Amino acid sequence: MDKRRLKLDGKIIRDPIYCYIPLRKIEEEIIGLAIFQRLRYTGQLSFANLVYPGACHSRFEHSLGVMHACNKFAEILTSSDYEIRLLRWVGLLHDLGHFPFSHAFEPAFYDFYLKDGFGWNDAHVRYACNKLIPESNKIKKILRADVGREGYDEILRLIQGKSKNRLLQSAIKGLFCCDRLDYLQRDAFHAGTPEYSIIDSERIFRARHKKTQADEIFYPKARFALEGAILSYYYMYQAIYYHHTVRSAFSLFVDIICRVFETDELRRYINKKLDRLENFETFYEADLISTLLEHRATSPDIQRILKRSLPKVILGENDIQEYPLLKDKLDDRIKLLSRKRELEKEIRRQIKKTVFLDSPVLIPYPIPFKPGFREPHLLIQEGNPPKTQPLSQVSTHLTQLWQAAGSITRIFMIDPPKTDRLLKMKKEIMEIIEEFLKEE
Numbered sequence: 001m002d003k004r005r006l007k008l009d010g011k012i013i014r015d016p017i018y019c020y021i022p023l024r025k026i027e028e029e030i031i032g033l034a035i036f037q038r039l040r041y042t043g044q045l046s047f048a049n050l051v052y053p054g055a056c057h058s059r060f061e062h063s064l065g066v067m068h069a070c071n072k073f074a075e076i077l078t079s080s081d082y083e084i085r086l087l088r089w090v091g092l093l094h095d096l097g098h099f100p101f102s103h104a105f106e107p108a109f110y111d112f113y114l115k116d117g118f119g120w121n122d123a124h125v126r127y128a129c130n131k132l133i134p135e136s137n138k139i140k141k142i143l144r145a146d147v148g149r150e151g152y153d154e155i156l157r158l159i160q161g162k163s164k165n166r167l168l169q170s171a172i173k174g175l176f177c178c179d180r181l182d183y184l185q186r187d188a189f190h191a192g193t194p195e196y197s198i199i200d201s202e203r204i205f206r207a208r209h210k211k212t213q214a215d216e217i218f219y220p221k222a223r224f225a226l227e228g229a230i231l232s233y234y235y236m237y238q239a240i241y242y243h244h245t246v247r248s249a250f251s252l253f254v255d256i257i258c259r260v261f262e263t264d265e266l267r268r269y270i271n272k273k274l275d276r277l278e279n280f281e282t283f284y285e286a287d288l289i290s291t292l293l294e295h296r297a298t299s300p301d302i303q304r305i306l307k308r309s310l311p312k313v314i315l316g317e318n319d320i321q322e323y324p325l326l327k328d329k330l331d332d333r334i335k336l337l338s339r340k341r342e343l344e345k346e347i348r349r350q351i352k353k354t355v356f357l358d359s360p361v362l363i364p365y366p367i368p369f370k371p372g373f374r375e376p377h378l379l380i381q382e383g384n385p386p387k388t389q390p391l392s393q394v395s396t397h398l399t400q401l402w403q404a405a406g407s408i409t410r411i412f413m414i415d416p417p418k419t420d421r422l423l424k425m426k427k428e429i430m431e432i433i434e435e436f437l438k439e440e
Helices: 025-031 034-041 059-077 081-093 102-114 123-135 137-160 166-170 178-191 201-206 220-241 244-262 264-275 285-294 299-307 324-333 337-351 396-404 419-438
Strands: 012-015 019-022 312-315 355-358 377-381 387-390 410-413
Touching: 012 059, 019 059, 025 034, 025 081, 025 137, 034 059, 059 081, 059 178, 059 201, 081 137, 081 166, 081 178, 102 123, 102 244, 102 264, 102 337, 123 137, 178 201, 178 220, 201 220, 220 377, 220 396, 244 264, 244 299, 244 312, 244 337, 244 355, 244 410, 264 285, 285 299, 312 419, 324 337, 324 419, 337 355, 337 419
Parallel strands: none
Antiparallel strands: 012 019, 312 410, 355 410, 377 387
């Protein structure tokens, strides 16, 4: 028996992925708070259930799952109960700031509310760590009682990816972090697509080289588990997260929330929910839907989502590939919500139809894209330092994934016309985009 095993003296929760998730009594105190309980009513996958009806699971169960995975990571790779406690808290609280419909709420939240200069990715993380957790005296008191003031600060750093402890940081951020390993497996299970999730987290944790914990170095026996996690990421994004119907609902919802912030009455409602902790505790998806249904600025389009009467793809990746130079410029422009909406409005003005531009990026293995990316290595020979080889040199097919992925550009339209008129309209849209980008 591992002498460092933390005493888990609380309840045991049934879970479809891990079978059982044991808790500590002190963790039950935070789980029981209203701010955490609201995650039960925050969907993990926003609109994936429009395609995969079983994908109705919540951020609540995912948070418990990441905590459990972090515990396993820490038991295998860390040296103290203190570090195990830290990582359990990080796993439990990492999604505390998620909004109704999760990531679909974030672009408008960032552009109209947060505006902190760091973009909309992980806006929910910054909101939780800079506002929700610091303003919750109960959470602060519980965390500091368990890990001290420095431990509390380190939890916030780890959640935000700012910790100097690279081993602990890799448990929650990175290619093989507990967050990713849990959501790939959990989302595939609920979507009914377990074949897309090739996850062996136990092998990944146990095959990590313990003598060089600052870098992700693995014994060769981990190779297929590492490949499986990377390929699972690719499969899940292609088949589920970036499915055209899911992205259609996502694009429409983003536009709806932008209009919420641009409408005085609705903006006051949203700001009230976001400004105060006690109001955010009851910011449920059902509450937001009810409010949007009651307002004429948003009711017709939120009904489209509820009735699955969504915008249709009129120009897909193959169509836009015929304009390679234009595609690169377009992808770059619509990364920023304000620029994307400006172009959408210009297209709507000219053709009298509502369109949405969408170009999510999929990079399963960030070579050669990401500056500063520290590639995982496989151990060749022990030593000081050990002799290693980049994973991409052993699993060469991973480096080709970016050619099959990259950005997935689509243009959606509400109620597109019949064939002949639509063909003419497609050409008009591309001409408008070309002229618009030329003027920049």
